[in-house]
Amino acid sequence: MGSILLAYAIGTKYIEDPYMVSLVIIVITLVLLVLAYVITRSFDRLAEANRMKSEFVSIVSHQLRSPLSNLKWTLDLLLSERVDLDDKKELEYLKILEENTQRMGNLISDLLTVSRIEQGRFTPRKESISLNELINKIIEEAKVFSKAVNAEIIFKSGENLPKIFGDPSQIKMVITNLLDNAVRYTRNRGKIDIGLSQKGKNLYFEIKDNGVGIPQEDSKYIFQKFFRSQNVLKEQTNGSGLGLYIAKSIIDKAGGKIGFKSQQGSGSTFWFSLPLK
Amino acid sequence: MKKILFIEDESTLQKTISEILTQEGYEVISALDGELGLKLAKTKNPDLILLDLVLPKLHGFEVLKELKEDEKTKNIPVIILTNLEGMQDVEKAIKMGAKTYLVKSNYSLEEVTDKIKNALK
Numbered sequence: 001m002g003s004i005l006l007a008y009a010i011g012t013k014y015i016e017d018p019y020m021v022s023l024v025i026i027v028i029t030l031v032l033l034v035l036a037y038v039i040t041r042s043f044d045r046l047a048e049a050n051r052m053k054s055e056f057v058s059i060v061s062h063q064l065r066s067p068l069s070n071l072k073w074t075l076d077l078l079l080s081e082r083v084d085l086d087d088k089k090e091l092e093y094l095k096i097l098e099e100n101t102q103r104m105g106n107l108i109s110d111l112l113t114v115s116r117i118e119q120g121r122f123t124p125r126k127e128s129i130s131l132n133e134l135i136n137k138i139i140e141e142a143k144v145f146s147k148a149v150n151a152e153i154i155f156k157s158g159e160n161l162p163k164i165f166g167d168p169s170q171i172k173m174v175i176t177n178l179l180d181n182a183v184r185y186t187r188n189r190g191k192i193d194i195g196l197s198q199k200g201k202n203l204y205f206e207i208k209d210n211g212v213g214i215p216q217e218d219s220k221y222i223f224q225k226f227f228r229s230q231n232v233l234k235e236q237t238n239g240s241g242l243g244l245y246i247a248k249s250i251i252d253k254a255g256g257k258i259g260f261k262s263q264q265g266s267g268s269t270f271w272f273s274l275p276l277k
Numbered sequence: 278m279k280k281i282l283f284i285e286d287e288s289t290l291q292k293t294i295s296e297i298l299t300q301e302g303y304e305v306i307s308a309l310d311g312e313l314g315l316k317l318a319k320t321k322n323p324d325l326i327l328l329d330l331v332l333p334k335l336h337g338f339e340v341l342k343e344l345k346e347d348e349k350t351k352n353i354p355v356i357i358l359t360n361l362e363g364m365q366d367v368e369k370a371i372k373m374g375a376k377t378y379l380v381k382s383n384y385s386l387e388e389v390t391d392k393i394k395n396a397l398k
Binding site: 058062065068069070072073074076077080083084085089093096100 | 287290293296301380386
């Protein structure tokens with residue numbers, strides 16, 4: 001308001017034509033409005049970044065504390081003089097220690113990967129990879145987990161598919177994450193179909209499950225860091241919410257595309273395509 | 278025999294608490310999600326409830342709210358056992374009627390067990 005009055009005072013001093021004075025005032029007012037808008041937006045963005053940072057710290061500390069409490073209480077139990085444990089039970093608790101150490105290690109690796117992605121330090125190597133061989137290897141490694149939850153994995157691949165150039169460890173991370181989600185979020189007797197084919201100048205990977213699916217309203221957030229769908233949270237609270245974010249970052253960086261289609265209650269199909277050259 | 282209901286989705290914590298409390302003469306009933314926990318609270322008449330906050334199916338605060346609104350369960354002491362340690366959460370839980378608020382990773386198993394036993398005296 002003060003600036004508008006000042007513009008009016010200056011305008012009337014140097015310009016005689018009242019129309020020109022009005023025009024000058026309107027222009028100055030518009031410029032001021034735009035400036036106010038830009039400044040407010042910057043403050044909003046800063047506040048949002050700050051909020052996200054606090055939320056990040058809060059989620060990470062909660063995620064790390066869960067396996068930490070498991071480790072702590074299991075060790076306490078094994079060392080306690082108040083409790084008698086036979087050899088079988090001791091072994092059972094030692095296995096729990098091993099599982100939780102692994103869980104904590106995985107979470108820390110995911111967090112470091114996210115940090116590298118965000119600092120632009122997650123540069124892919126370029127090697128010739130047979131996706132077919134890589135997928136078979138990943139399925140073999142996932143056998144213990146998939147058997148434990150009664151999930152059946154079927155892999156169908158097109159014949160004589162060409163190799164691609166990419167970073168095998170990063171592509172493995174993507175497929176492992178997608179397979180892990182498919183197994184984790186299918187209820188008992190899960191059926192997972194993996195397909196690999198050539199579509200034009202791309203290799204096309206698809207993984208279809210009959211799991212819990214993704215609600216329509218969550219679809220747009222699914223590749224966001226730390227996002228976990230409400231129906232997944234209802235079933236199981238473990239999981240960092242970083243896997244799909246990492247997968248998308250890797251595929252984007254490799255010049256490919258990633259997406260999904262899903263229906264809540266009847267399963268999801270995730271896919272990605274990678275250029276052949 | 279005093280009955281303790283433990284509503285917690287981490288099966289490891291369920292096993293360890295049950296192991297020590299059972300050996301010390303308590304009965305421990307386990308619920309791995311909020312919905313089941315609420316159901317067991319209403320049907321099994323526990324003497325004490327240990328309640329986690331980040332739970333599948335029904336959040337711990339929802340469970341606490343329903344427990345305190347129900348004539349049958351409102352007088353059962355509730356100990357919050359969680360890994361959330363924001364002051365807002367602590368204040369909210371105490372205001373809603375929780376007896377104590379414990380951050381799991383800050384206490385040893387024996388310390389938690391002793392707090393449970395004191396709450397049952």
